[in-house]
Amino acid sequence: MSAKRFAAVALAVHLLLLPVLPGVAHADDPAEAGPVQQTPLGPISALDKELLVKVRLAGLWEMPMGEETKTRAASTRVKEVGAQLASDHMFLDERVVRLASQMGVTLPNEPNADQQSWMAEMRSLTGTAFDDSFANRLRAAHGSIFPAIGTVRANTRNEAIRQFAQVCNQIVLKHMTLLESTNMVTDMGLSKPVAAGVAPAAAVRGDPVRASAQLPSDGPSPLVVLLMCLAGAVVTIGILRVLRPRGDVK
Template sequence: MVAIELGARLRHLAWAAVAVVALLLLPPRAAWAAEDPGVPVPPNELITDTGEGEVSAADRDFATKVRLAGLWEMPAGQMAQEKSGDPRIKAIGKEIAAQHTVLDQLVRSAAKKLDITLPNKPNADQQGWLGEMRAASGKEFDQIFVDRLRAAHGKIFPAIATIRASTRNDTIRKLAQRTNQFVATHLTLLESSNLVDFDGLPTAPPPTTAPAKDTTAVLSANQTATNQPSSPLTTPVVAVVVVAAFGVAFLVTRKMWPSGPRRRRRYY
């Protein structure tokens, strides 16, 4: 009986060890594949906001564009709440107007710190878009609202990336990062209306032809990569470890499993 109990315990320990090894060797993605982690928010507080660094003409133009965007999108969002008969469009307009109020405060604060003069009214194109919305109603208003705002956000999106990647000024850098988060959110909200004509969006320019790489440099890089020590958890190693673990578990189990009573052969 003692041998049987000891064998059972060792057998359980062996299978537990196999399970632990298997879990350790699973790719990280497998543990949370069924979960939606959501979109990570960049850590804005890690960016300083002291006004230090050269302010370029592009930086000033960017701040102006952010201010102009709020000057027409805030009233556009308010009109969506008043003129649309679609609850979804009303909700989108309310959220965009509220977020642009926050963004407008951020850009005015940055402009004050950097002595940038900002406009106080929308430009001619933006005033024309607002005029279109005032003259429309019902589904026509909804389509104009979504089309105009989606096009405007699509145009400023790459401009934000350029400033975020190139500015020398920390205040503009932080403003660009925050603006990027707002614009990405607004694009998603507008597209959730199911009124965006994706086939009608501007076509991205073709990629430029990359210059030919120096063959010597490429060969050197490939040789360096080849000489790098391989990761200990490469596919062959994982397979060997798993097979070995199962083999050990089988041997332990076989060793400790009590043999059944042998059937006596009858002679007649």
């Protein structure tokens, strides 16, 4: 094999290996949605079912805490927001229970451990301390589920799930805006939700360097992949130059 042909093969192998580097996820891979289950309302994926479970869980703790703003909150605005959140989640809960029943999806009947810790924290407080906990705990929870709803809305193949996700998207956005209108949302409310008693990571505002540092990484960053491509090209060019046939010396 000639030097040029060898270098060309080396470069081709290098480029072919790049798309299958360990940890590189492909957003358009249907397998990421999980196995598909057939239901009377059409096929649903694992992500579709997960949305139903998450909405049910949200209602199981946000409905009662919204109601409790009537007696625990000091701020009139927090009481108004709490009443609206309780009403909206009652509407969503009725809808998600009916939809899950039609699709054969099992839903939880009590909040998860983190949600129970938030409820216990708020029930130990009254007045402005309760207001602060309510605004931030609920804002963090809504911020966490918001992108998950968007993913299902964009990718589901089930029309009933798509319509439900559309409604959820609008309500969750509304709730985040309402909670922010209390003027009590701090870094805790803008961070990933954590169990009561666990310090949340500091929220990042307008700092692209810190923001990128906090993003979860499932594999090499685009910059690393680009550098690897450039390195492969440089190595190939070097091989070509070293092994290139030279003219006759006179």
